[in-house]
Amino acid sequence: VSRRTLFVAWCAVCLAGAAGYVAVTTWHRVTPAAAPQTTVTLPQETPTLEPAERIELLYRRTALGETYGTLVLAALDSTGRVRYFPGLRCERVHFASGWGVCLTASRGVFTTYGAEVFDAGFERHHHLNLAGVPSRTRVSPDGRRAAITVFVSGHSYAAANFSTQTIIIDLSTGEILGDLERYTIFKDGAPFRRPDFNFWGVTFTRNSDRFYATLRTAGIPHLIEGSIRERQAWLLREGVECPALSPDNTRIAFKKRVGGAFPKWRLHVLEIATGKETALAETRSADDQVEWFDDHQIMYALPEGTTRTSAVTNVWLTPADGSGAPRLLVEGAYSPVVLRAPNDLPK
């Protein structure tokens, strides 16, 4: 047999293998069961949930089907009303006081990333181009500002160094107020600067000038507190990643890296006044910036399993004091945020 024949045969085997795989997986894709209904499990032990108070959950839908990636607003009451907003397909979303930020990825010849600023009626107001793959976003409680973190990576495989970029934007104008990388950082009162700084996971305080975030340098994540007006931040403590400030501004929920080179993340809550850390009941690894459901419970997404076409995640709920056990809040959901009447909710 000549080499040329062998090569043609080899190519045929390779192509047949690829085509076969596509055929088999497409077959499975065409014949799945109908997309599961959105089921919201009501949190029974929610102290703040009063019958008169309207409270809804905004999230990115990750259940398989046509609506994958769209925003969903689900009423957390007995009506079980669910509204879809297919006009906004987001990778990550956050909302507060009538303003929301939706991070997008538009797949094309060159995939581009952006941020859409939208209002309570889900109308778009501003668009920003982002320099990398969207990771986290947070709107300040007063709805004036937002923070966005993206992953910027080298183009080639050989230099797959990922770094983060975190920017603060003004939601009324859509302008960038600053890049945390340009802020003056203080450590023990003295200016501190290293080439390997990476910032991510901003969470705003109630006054929206002060914020908390993560700064990693020399492989160690630090909790930092900063001021947007003064364009500076200072190191507070080690080992705190992706902080999320409680609505009453007294505690910070965060993911803590456990294990060596290959980390798992355990959810913890830090009491700001005392510095006391409490491990939460969730024992699975959670790589997320959590969101407070209210002052007593936090929400976070966990992968259900990565299917062929899409990543399906579920949103879980667990008490913020380390007691109890995690409960499933919504299936097929990611990036949840609670909207309360009358401030946040669209009419």
Place this chain on the structure above:
Amino acid sequence: MYQADWIERIKAKRPITGRQAHLTVSRTVWYLGFTSLFTDISSEMVASTLPMYLVLHLGLSPLQFGFVDGLYQGMTALLRLVAGLIADRWRRYKEVAAAGYGLSAICKMGLLWAGSVWPMLVTVIAVDRLGKGLRSAPRDALLSLSMAQEHLGVAFGVHRTLDAGGAMLGPLGACALLLLAPGAYDVLFMVSFCVALIGLGVLVLFVENCQAVTVSTDRLMVSLGLAIGLLREPRFRGIALAGGLLSLATISDNFIYLALQQRMQFSGSKFPLLSFFTALFYVVLAVPLGHLADRVGRSTVFLGGYGLLLLLYSAASVVGSNFAAFVGCTALLGAYYAATDGVLMAMASAALPTDLRTSGLAVLTTVTSLMRLLSSVLLGWLWTTGGGFAALHWFLAGLMGAIVMASFWLHHRAEDV
């Protein structure tokens, strides 16, 4: 001073060798080129979509890749030398290269198996890059052994054209695939795996190990000591010193792109366009410049390439924000690659003995890659202490000095090929 040289050389060579002779390269070169073409399509398909896959699909925070990178660099350097020695000792260039290409091919499937398990993902990516380190020296050695010395420049030019062409096609293929089947990363990895297998098939079925004419024993005298000892030979040492120093004074592409972005104020989303244009110019210019290198002297073209880089660094701090400047800068960068990457290998191959070709090339690439690593550390430090443009100016001055030193190391010998 060199201009007079060029003219003399062109005058001297034109009547002797016709154009046709220059552009003919051996079958091995074509086969190795197509192996690289398929392999690069395959790996760039995955590389260009990997950040998206990790962050958006798996929901991971991939910061720890940089962490693993340093560790990996050391590992690859060592493996590259060992692979070089094995290939030389048993003259099994093809087999060692095939092992490298095979490892990388398997890793495309490995990504699918790894799922979102961190240790497995990191391992798969590390093994893939290990494969890359394993294959390049034996492949370049085989390529150089298949050609007469005076045509090495054009031979490497042909290979690099196909290689960079694959790197351009890969991301386009990946995007087309993801547009047809959104989120179907499994199909993407599967197709990438099959394309890599086709590349491996070209290598295994068509490429043959060159039987070196100068040696007759089955087992050659090769050792690490001998390989390192190559650096005592003045010609190769000159090339290694020049290559190393110039690599130290070279800013990595990503930083160049970043500096251009700061200067021209374009959106970060145009980065892929920058690397696309750079690759395009590289593809177009690799053969003509390799050809020129064979005619006027490889060291001249090699140093000329760094001259273009010097121009780029100067331009990056003064250019305005328009499309012509954008394309012009990528043209300079692409031409720099075309004039240096393959030409350095051609130059080194010509200076290395047949028996130790792979080991010597492995020593050289180890030197240049370690210097590149050092350069990025240095640049990061300069960038943070003095800002982007101060860093650029330091490197501009450094590169000027390095070119002067390198031209001394490369040109003070008479027998420059």
